[in-house]
Amino acid sequence: MAFEYAPAPESRDIVDIRPSYGLFVGGEFTGGRGEPFKSVNPANEETLAEIARADAADVDRAVAAARAAYDRVWGPMPGRERAKYLYRIARLVQERARELAVLESIDNGKPIRESRDVDVPLVAAHFFYHAGWADKLPYAGFGPDPRPVGVAGQVIPWNFPLLMLAWKIAPALACGNTVVLKPAETTPLTALAFAEICQQADLPPGVVNIVTGAGETGRALVEHDGVDKVAFTGSTEVGKLIARAAAGTRKRLTLELGGKAANVVFDDAPLDQAVEGVVNGIFFNQGHVCCAGSRLLVQESVADALLERLKARMATLRVGDPLDKNTDVGAINSAAQLDKIRMLSEAGEAEGAGRWSPPCELPQRGFWFAPTLFTGVAQSHRIAREEIFGPVLSVLTFRTPAEAVEKANNTPYGLSAGVWTEKGSRVLWMAERLRAGVVWANTFNKFDPASPFGGYKESGFGREGGRHGLEAYLNV
């Protein structure tokens, strides 16, 4: 019998989206001097709110507020007091968890299952984890009295809006820095909700400042003379521009950029879990994940068996309304991103790779792309080299472990990699040789505040999370 799941929408009533939002500077919401912009729901193209745009003068104001808070309040504050603010924030995030999850799904297009079970819990965990560091920094291995850097300018992407905010703000504040953060222009709403949380926590004004806007706002922030430290998560292309802009300055820089991760499946892999790992690796968050396992490298001797199972599994993915609790794959974040995914997928077809998607009805309005896999992909194809940042998997094969390593490493990126094999010594052999900052063995796309995350090569530098992640925000 067919078991059709009835719609199970999460209630939207829990969020109260205002018609317009300002910047958060010096503890207050203020207007922006730039032309306001709109944030839309990518699942139906409905306008959600009008957002203030910060111009250079607004950024200047925010940096000045951060500097004042750093000099007068946050810098001198004992670590144990900073810790308590961060614990407060963690608790407030937990208290407002469902609201934040719904808001994130509306603004970003990601399934509520993920915003509810992954993003928001990790946000709370990140603040909770770093809260504990605030008064223990002398034990972190960076000398007996590590000092903060000062004012951090932080620019984050649209794929995990609130989680990336947490990855940036939690360690910065724990180490005694103050921040000016710019969320992505397509997903500013949860950052502004976070600003309210800062108010509810009685965080001293100016410790956290949120400036909204597009690339120009971000540029004004990272190039601002008053910024001591720049942290950026986004594309490698923009990362390089920022690195150039920081050249010759005293600014400290960490970059978390693109990737083209290989997910390597050996013939002795736990096949069903490997299929899950491959699916989770590329279709989690519509593939809008810098560490997505976008290249499946499968040993030839098991390729057919794996692909058959993978296709069957892809056919069970439920694509649609992000607020439906049973949705597995939500909406593409923006029209521009959808165009890019389409363009690269067409390039894959033109280059001769075999394109396949399960039967899948996509909504009429909004930005949608069916889960897609390409077989017969060669290393030279664009879909094997360029970051697609969408639900598109390129399948390549290999014969020997050495060939797997060679193909996996044959990319300018080096953010993450996956290995699937039941043989322990092979796991470690592969893990040693894969040039990537995170290696998931017999699992994929796992994140934890205690686990350092970041790339090799052109995937950027610096780590976020764990003891290692503190270094970026300490003057060491």
Next chain:
Amino acid sequence: MRGPRLGDAGVVATETRTSAGELRAFLHGLPGVDQVGADERAARLATRSIKTSAKAEAIDLAISMVDLTTLEGADTPGKVRALCAKGVRPDPADPGVPKVAAICVYPDLAGVAAEAVRGTGVGVASVATAFPSGRAPLEAKLADTRAAVAAGATEIDMVIDRGAFLAGDYLKVHEEIVATRQACGDAHLKVIFETGELATYDNVRRASWLAMRAGADFIKTSTGKVAPAATLPVTLVMLEAVRDFRDATGRQVGVKPAGGIRTTKDAIRYLVLVNETAGPDWLTPRWFRLGASSLLNDLLMQRRKLATGVYSGPDHFTKD
């Protein structure tokens, strides 16, 4: 895949020609199961939200899949008859409620059950082969089976020799299943692994293939006498096995989780698991059963809640 390909299962020798070495090589050549990954998959499926019309359909389907069970030392003909009446007409106030799939009893009460359900379409399942431990000579196990079938059991729920399985004597387990299969005659054979004693999912997958190759019509998780009994991930592994076995051989085998399934929420989670693992072909009482006793009343209670919009209470349903 290590060792023999799954596809070879279709062409391996008939049961009697299976050798210990070949069997071992085959079972140990199956792809491994990563415990954490399997647990994670089952847990994620458990977050499916089944509402309104889908829930109503799922509840009726679940009721029709119940093997309504009593397996107590204190069981009496009276108790069994009462249970049979419940299984045939679960909610006396509502004839629209489907009947259960079978009544599951000890062999000596199979005759009583058969009498009580005659003509209703409800099956009689009898445990056998020295249930629940399986610690008896093969002859005793076969006699147990034959007696149940003779008394009218349409389904036999046998237990495997977990000691032999854990000692690596797969051939012994295999041969006992083959012999029991023969003793069943026309009755369907369900093979109980007692997955709580097999300890690993690798073992569950091996036991599944072993039983299917030996001729099982159904594979079943547990006796209900050992904790943990049925779990979602164990059932997931078994559903993957029946799916792969059908792909390899063309023969469909059913799955029955048993023990510990008490609530409607539990039951619906199993149905979701079936739907998204083995697929809709298994979503019928012919291929999927829920071994349970108290579950039925919770299903009835939730059913009435959906129909009336009012929460019900246990005293409004019969306890048998």
Next chain:
Amino acid sequence: MSERARLGVRKTYKLFIGGAFPRSESGRSYVVNDAKGRFLANASRASRKDVRDAVAAARKASGGWAARTPYNRGQILYRVAEMLEGRRAQFADELRAAGAGKNAAASEVDEAIDRWVWYAGWADKLGAVAGSANPVSGPFFNFSTPEPTGVVGIVAPDSPLLGLVSVVAPAIVSGNAAVVVASEPAPLPAVTLAEVLATSDLPGGVVNLLTGRRGELAPWLASHMDVDAIDLAGASPDAVRELEEAAAGNLKRVLRPSRQDWSAEPGTARMTAFLETKTVWHPVGV
């Protein structure tokens, strides 16, 4: 007396690439004088093609060097110290020629030797100090381990021996390979150090040493897409911006120049600057 009786045999100062001592492919050299302006030697004046060859040699050597056991790398670095010790007088003479007083030259050589010894001991400890087992919230074993970045370009400071050793040793101890542009005014100790390295069981290509014009060589090193990191210790302040901009082309890890007292305890910063942290997850189950 013997000086009068016998004409000394002078050394030809060449480059050090892939374990060999070639002249610059350009055929060029430049005059190196002592502190008083007297001719000392013609040093090779490396070209951009020498940079290219040195990077290729470093890349070729880096995998094998990184794959050595830490104990083995430590022994080889210690061997470098042993070889240096045997050439103390030669280095002291070269440092004096470069302008150091007698005592200062001797003590700089001693410090340079001791610095090799200090770094040699780090080889099999860095992983423990910079790595970690991370207590993640789930059924996973998660560990972070430092790995060498790969090929490191080094613009060496003008401290011709101690400064040089203080930038080369921390780069290679963890398994990186290096392409070093020596001090432009005082390149001779660097070439002699290369001779020490060549006789210390250090695999060819792990350290490659170029002499010549910094202003000419450093930009090629900074822009080279197969160089993973760059140490700008000896870059002139007005060249730093341009070099960093070039390094952004492939997102090199950049160690900016800073005021350094080369005789001070170095700390671990110069080692960790050229390390990548790799984090590995694995499920824990039965």
